[in-house]
Amino acid sequence: MNPIDAPVDTLSYMVLGYAVILGCVVLYIASLALRFRHLRRELEVAEAIERDNADEANG
Amino acid sequence: MAKRVESDSKISKPRGSSLRVYLRVIGAIVWKDIAAELRNRQMISAMLVFALLVVLIFNFALELDIVTRDSVTSGVLWVTFAFAGTLGLNRSAAMEEDRGCLDGLLLVPIDRSALYFGKVIGNVLFLLIVEAIILPLYSVLYNVNLFVPGLLLVIVLGSWGYVAVGTLMAAMALQTRMRDVLLPILLFPVVLPVLIPALKASNAFLQAFEVGDIMLWINLLIAYDLIFTTIAFLVFEYVVEE
Amino acid sequence: MEPMPKQLKILNWLTIALVAAGLYLAIWYAPREAIMGEVQRVFYFHVAAGWVGALAFLVAALSGALFLIRRERRWDRVAMSSVEIGVVFTFINIVSGSIWARPIWNTWWTWDPRLVTATVMALVYLAYIMLRQSVDDPDRRARFAAVYSILGFISVPLTFLSIRIFRSIHPVVFGAGDALSSGMSSPRMQVAFFFSLLTFSFIYGTLLWHRLRLQHLSEKLEIQKMKMLSAEN
Numbered sequence: 001m002n003p004i005d006a007p008v009d010t011l012s013y014m015v016l017g018y019a020v021i022l023g024c025v026v027l028y029i030a031s032l033a034l035r036f037r038h039l040r041r042e043l044e045v046a047e048a049i050e051r052d053n054a055d056e057a058n059g
Numbered sequence: 060m061a062k063r064v065e066s067d068s069k070i071s072k073p074r075g076s077s078l079r080v081y082l083r084v085i086g087a088i089v090w091k092d093i094a095a096e097l098r099n100r101q102m103i104s105a106m107l108v109f110a111l112l113v114v115l116i117f118n119f120a121l122e123l124d125i126v127t128r129d130s131v132t133s134g135v136l137w138v139t140f141a142f143a144g145t146l147g148l149n150r151s152a153a154m155e156e157d158r159g160c161l162d163g164l165l166l167v168p169i170d171r172s173a174l175y176f177g178k179v180i181g182n183v184l185f186l187l188i189v190e191a192i193i194l195p196l197y198s199v200l201y202n203v204n205l206f207v208p209g210l211l212l213v214i215v216l217g218s219w220g221y222v223a224v225g226t227l228m229a230a231m232a233l234q235t236r237m238r239d240v241l242l243p244i245l246l247f248p249v250v251l252p253v254l255i256p257a258l259k260a261s262n263a264f265l266q267a268f269e270v271g272d273i274m275l276w277i278n279l280l281i282a283y284d285l286i287f288t289t290i291a292f293l294v295f296e297y298v299v300e301e
Numbered sequence: 302m303e304p305m306p307k308q309l310k311i312l313n314w315l316t317i318a319l320v321a322a323g324l325y326l327a328i329w330y331a332p333r334e335a336i337m338g339e340v341q342r343v344f345y346f347h348v349a350a351g352w353v354g355a356l357a358f359l360v361a362a363l364s365g366a367l368f369l370i371r372r373e374r375r376w377d378r379v380a381m382s383s384v385e386i387g388v389v390f391t392f393i394n395i396v397s398g399s400i401w402a403r404p405i406w407n408t409w410w411t412w413d414p415r416l417v418t419a420t421v422m423a424l425v426y427l428a429y430i431m432l433r434q435s436v437d438d439p440d441r442r443a444r445f446a447a448v449y450s451i452l453g454f455i456s457v458p459l460t461f462l463s464i465r466i467f468r469s470i471h472p473v474v475f476g477a478g479d480a481l482s483s484g485m486s487s488p489r490m491q492v493a494f495f496f497s498l499l500t501f502s503f504i505y506g507t508l509l510w511h512r513l514r515l516q517h518l519s520e521k522l523e524i525q526k527m528k529m530l531s532a533e534n
Contacts, residue, residue: 010338010404017343017400018328021350024393025504028386032511039518046525053532224452231445235435244431248424249452252459259467275466283459290455294448297369 084169088177089184095154096185102150106189110143114197132203133262137217137254140190144221145246147185149239151178152229161299171296175226179288182222190214209264209273213280217257220284224250227291230298253287256280309510316500316507323493323500331493343401345493349501351394351419356505357387358422361429362454365447377443378520380450381433382512386505388426395419414468418461425453 096102117135121128155161155178164174194214198205225246232241260276327345334341360383368376398416399409410416429449436442 010340013340013400013404014338014342017340017397018324018346020400021343021346021393021397024389024396028389028508032508032515036515036518039515039522043518043522043525046522046529049529050525050532053529227448227452231432231448234441235432235445236437237431237435241432241435244428245449248421248428249449249456251421252456252463255460255463255467279463279466286455286459287452290452294369294451297444297448300444 081169081173084167084173085177085180088164088174089181091160092151092154092178092181093184102147103185103188105150106143106147106185107192109146110139110189110193111196113139113142114193114200118200128201129203129265130262132197132201132205132265133258136193136197136205136214137258137261139193140186140214140218141221141247141254143189143193144186144218144225145239145243147189148182148222148225148229148246149233149242151182151185152226152233153239156233165299171299172292174299175292175295178230179219179222179226182226183219186218186222187215190218203265205265207264209270210261213257213260213264213277216277216280216284217253217261220253220257220280220287221250223284223288223291224253227295227298230295234298250287252283253280256283305514309507312503312507312510316503319500319503323497326493326496331490332487334490337405340401340404343397345497346501347394347397347401348494349497350390350397351415352498353501353505354387354391354394354419354422356502357383357390357509358426358450358454358457360509361387361450365450368443368447374439374443377446378513378516379509380443380446382509382516384426384429384450385512386508388423388430390501390505391419391423391426395423414461414464417464418457421460422453422457425457429453 114135117138121131121135123131155164165171194205197203225242228245228249229239229242232239232245235241256276256279260273260280263273263276323345327342331342331345333339361380364376364380364383367373368380395416398419402411402416403409429446432449433442433446436445
């Protein structure tokens with residue numbers, strides 16, 4: 001491993017490393033956000049159906 | 060919650076000191092498994108045939124010269140035992156479920172750990188029997204002496220640790236949708252602390268290293284066996300409760 | 302679904318600030334390492350990610366044990382959420398470690414004890430998730446998950462110990478030795494290092510809180526669906 005070469009070469013790897021780390025964290029946060037949105041929507045639909053059923057039952 | 064099972068089972072009323080009853084329950088479970096196996100010998104023959112096939116596959120997969128082959132003997136043996144072991148563990152756990160044995164056993168007013176130890180001892184016995192057959196066969200096939208006392212000790216210790224964890228995992232796996240497929244996935248990452256010293260010590264004995272050096276691995280193996288057995292028997296009740 | 306509590310909003314911003322500061326410290330403040338060059342800076346976040354993986358694992362095992370003792374559903378929720386975050390960060394740990402190793406040791410993978418242990422931990426995590434997905438009954442699922450996380454948590458450090466002992470008996474000479482001991486000479490590096498640990502701990506806590514809320518929402522939906530099913534009957 002030639003010490004003279006080392007400092008020049010490794011910058012791109014550093015960038016890659018940080019990109020991967022931050023990228024993964026961001027992806028995970030995005031997945032959480034998406035799942036939140038999906039669940040909220042489904043819950044709204046489910047609650048709406050329940051309200052409709054209750055209305056029907058009451059006439 | 061526990062009903063008293065009366066005359067139509069070996070374990071009727073808790074009598075005498077509770078330790079003696081405890082041991083008797085364990086003995087009864089071991090004997091039940093042995094008797095069941097003696098009747099049709101399905102599990103042992105399956106494990107044996109499978110182990111032989113694995114040894115055979117390794118022969119083709121690792122076409123080695125004699126010198127290199129000696130260095131991998133330990134690895135080949137333990138991989139064989141691990142895979143044959145999963146077969147036995149799955150079968151043994153499935154047996155409980157198949158005939159409702161588990162439900163019957165759970166009715167006995169005894170600590171669940173007796174059930175655990177009974178199964179572990181039975182499973183270790185079966186694995187040891189298979190290993191006892193594979194070892195001489197391997198010796199003959201590859202012209203290598205495997206009857207080194209140290210190696211035999213390591214195999215016994217390693218098998219115990221493997222089965223101590225494996226019995227717990229198999230009990231869980233069989234109650235899931237994936238059933239036996241899940242056992243290796245659950246077991247292998249967790250049982251590594253047992254396999255690593257077992258592998259190293261086996262290899263050391265086979266290559267005739269200094270016994271003093273090997274003692275470290277043996278001590279580790281014993282320590283891990285104790286740790287895992289203790290934890291497994293403590294949590295076993297959570298796995299079989301209904 | 303209750304709106305985000307004020308404390309969580311504050312925590313969000315605090316964590317973002319810490320990340321910004323951590324990045325600054327790691328990339329600019331800390332001096333460049335003489336031998337390894339710039340890529341050594343990956344080390345700060347790489348270790349911090351590994352730390353989160355281990356912390357998440359510990360939390361999962363503890364919550365599992367608490368669930369077994371108390372039988373309160375929320376401990377299972379904490380365990381599940383913690384494992385999910387732990388998998389992500391263990392993955393980050395392994396990949397960033399690999400990226401760091403490549404220019405230094407000219408290989409994408411080394412059988413270094415820490416890297417192997419991180420992989421084993423990831424496998425235990427994955428097995429945990431597969432176990433959970435394979436059980437339908439919520440109580441049984443929680444019980445099994447708890448048992449497995451406890452065993453896994455005990456097992457992984459023992460694996461590390463065994464591999465480490467092997468290496469000390471048979472020192473394999475490759476690479477610049479133990480990374481943790483080398484390269485931490487400068488105090489500015491130490492600042493960046495420990496700050497990264499702090500930052501990532503906050504990231505873990507924040508993500509855990511969000512994930513718990515998600516889990517809570519998911520269970521709320523399940524209850525709603527069951528109400529609908531029983532209403533039909």
